[in-house]
Amino acid sequence: MSTASQPVTDLSQQRVGQLVADDFRAAHIFSQFNIDFCCGGGRALSAACEKAGANLAEVKAALLACSAVGQKEDSLKQLPVDKLIDYIEDTHHTYVREKAPLLVEYSQKMVRAHGEHYEEIKPLAGWIRALVEDLVPHLMKEERILFPSIRAMAAGEQVNSCFGHIGNPINAMEHEHNDAGLVLEKIRELTNNYQAPEHACTTWRVCYASLAEFEADLMQHIHIENNILFAKALALSE
Numbered sequence: 606m607s608t609a610s611q612p613v614t615d616l617s618q619q620r621v622g623q624l625v626a627d628d629f630r631a632a633h634i635f636s637q638f639n640i641d642f643c644c645g646g647g648r649a650l651s652a653a654c655e656k657a658g659a660n661l662a663e664v665k666a667a668l669l670a671c672s673a674v675g676q677k678e679d680s681l682k683q684l685p686v687d688k689l690i691d692y693i694e695d696t697h698h699t700y701v702r703e704k705a706p707l708l709v710e711y712s713q714k715m716v717r718a719h720g721e722h723y724e725e726i727k728p729l730a731g732w733i734r735a736l737v738e739d740l741v742p743h744l745m746k747e748e749r750i751l752f753p754s755i756r757a758m759a760a761g762e763q764v765n766s767c768f769g770h771i772g773n774p775i776n777a778m779e780h781e782h783n784d785a786g787l788v789l790e791k792i793r794e795l796t797n798n799y800q801a802p803e804h805a806c807t808t809w810r811v812c813y814a815s816l817a818e819f820e821a822d823l824m825q826h827i828h829i830e831n832n833i834l835f836a837k838a839l840a841l842s843e
Contacts, residue, residue, distance in 0.1 A: 622646020711812035
């Protein structure tokens with residue numbers, strides 16, 4: 606999120622319109638903080654935050670985090686297919702297997718402690734379990750069927766499979782990714798965007814914070830597969 610003439614350390618003095626021109630994702634951040642980047646695009650970030658009543662430090666942190674994600678994505682695009690698959694398995698698949706059982710555990714504790722008094726608790730636990738029960742076999746299908754086939758293609762080997770073109774299992778995985786996104790929408794709705802109520806106990810708060818972290822990781826996970834790995838695989842098939 607920096608221009609050639611102004612370093613990141615001087616971010617507060619950069620014009621919001623230029624920040625959006627440099628990286629369109631800045632527009633999403635400005636919208637979240639009610640910062641005018643259109644008609645007010647000529648304002649320095651510090652002045653734009655003051656006018657919007659936004660916390661400058663929070664806005665700068667969000668912009669820098671977004672920039673870091675973009676840099677990481679660029680580096681992932683440069684990886685060969687086999688290394689990219691290694692990264693997905695070692696980072697995101699491992700994360701799901703470690704964190705998903707904890708989400709189920711937290712939600713079940715909430716059911717036992719609060720399920721009779723707060724109507725959102727039981728359906729929330731049900732959606733969490735549904736998400737986990739969908740994700741675990743999904744990971745196995747990728748690791749045992751799709752990813753080995755993509756690795757073989759990248760190595761120039763003959764792919765002997767029952768699924769035909771590589772696009773067929775890719776379409777199936779993308780469909781399951783969409784299903785996971787729909788379940789997350791239900792979970793977000795039931796948790797008020799992961800905002801625990803004032804009366805929430807520690808487990809309740811930990812569960813909501815863990816869900817927010819889990820969604821962020823899963824969205825990045827899905828993005829890397831759908832838009833980087835699968836795109837590379839389809840290009841190889843051509």
